[in-house]
Amino acid sequence: MELTISKLQMRHHRVMMCVLTAFNVSALAAAINLVLVLDPEDRISVRRGAVLTALGLVYFVSLFELINVAALLTGAGARWRRRHRLSCGDVLDISNKLVSAVQAAFSCVTGAVVCAWSCTRDLMRTSHFMSEAYAWFGAAYFFYDIWSMYMVYVHMTTNSEYFRSKLRRASKPDALSAGDGAPAPRRPSFLAYCRHEPVILMHHLFIGGFGFLVIVHLRGGLGDCVFGFVYLMELSTPFVSLRGVLSRLRLKRSRAYVLNGLAMLLAFLLCRVLALPYACLLYARAAGLSYADALRSLPAGCKLSIGALLLPQLYWFYLMSAGAVKVLRAREPPTSAEPAAGDADKRS
Known part of the structure; x- marks a missing residue:
């Protein structure tokens, strides 16, 4: 009977993966087919954009679920989880980061196409449909990601509460008489998650909402060369995601973690x-002004937007650089004049 159930479960999981793969591939193919018929400088209508957003939501949700099913409900996934001692929350967090890396790759492709088309023509007026098309498609990612991060938070919280409750019960003298099971932890509410992660939540709502409106409706007929560079800012995201994945896999001391960190710093410096x-330098050349005069000539709203985008990047780059220095120093063997880190920790 157990063998029959196992076969039925395996068949069910294979069917589930096939269905999710079909949804995922179909959504992406339909989105591509929806824009390939356009000329480069065509605009995206609201109706076409709404369909792109719906397809984006199907694509990102199905990709997240497909990775989860492969990691949680297959034999290969079970072996992989045992090898790295991963909880269900760890798996969902890794899935979230992999989908984030895929979204960043799409964003970078969009940015490269937009920059190659718009920045080499009329810098201020030329646009490419990819800029608006991915604004519609990619906006779905930020709203999907709020749900995805909430699911990660739920599983990470319930896992930790479950093990803490088991430890508390095991420490009691009557733990055996009370039974081996631990009480099921309560599922945290979405409002609890919002209170726990207010910054990332506001970031997603701002980018997915206001950033989308700027690209699609509020740019006042200006070209999208600058928006192409904004899309390219996502180049560092796959490296950030890979760092998180390597951390979940307990590979912080590996060479891959160090090399990925250096690549992340370089990508962050160049693209963010x-x-x-x-x-701004391209704008100064196009306007025939010096760099300082070009910056002074920008409207106040543009200056504020550039500052709001750039200042956090400088702060994050400083933090990442400081973290990279700590990692590299930790990998250096201590000299005879310096005690090992473990000895110093013991004395402190």
Whole structure:
């Protein structure tokens, strides 16, 4: 009977993966087919954009669920989880980061196409449909990600509460008489998650809402060369995601973690710290002004937007650089004049 149930479960999981794969591939193919018929400087209608948003939601949700099913409900996934001692919350967090990396790849492709088209023509007026098309499609990611991060939070919280409750019961003298099971932890509410992660929640709502409106409706007919550079700012995200995945896999001391960290710093410097100043340089050349005069000529709203985008990147780059220095120092063997880190910890 157990063998029959196991076969039925395996068949059910294979069917589930096939269905999720079909939804995922179909959503992406339909979105591509929806925009391939457009000329480069066509605009995206509201109706077409709404369909792109719906397809984006199907794509990102199905990709997240497909990765989870493969990791949680297959034999290979079970072996992988045992090897790295991963909880269900760890798996969902890894899935979330992998989907984030995929979204960043799409964003970078969009940015490269937009920059290659718009920045080499009329910097201020030329637009490419990819800019608006991915604004509609990619907006769905930020709202999906709120749900995805909430699911990660739920499983990470319930896992930790479950093990803490088991430890509390095991420490009592009558633990055996009370039974081996631990009480099921209560599922945290979405409002509890919002209170726990207010910054990332506001970031997603701001980018998915206001950022979308700027690209689609509020740019006042201006070209999208600068928006192409904003899309390219996502180049560092796959490296940030990979760092999180390696951390979940307990590989912080591996060479891959160090190399990925250095690549992340380089990508962050190029695409998040230097990208917007370079876009301003292109504007200065197109306007025939010096760099300082070009910055002074920008409207106040543009200056505030550039500052709001650039200043956090400088702060995050400082934090990432400081963290990289700590990691590299930790990997250096202590000299004879310096005690090992473990000895210092013991004395403190």
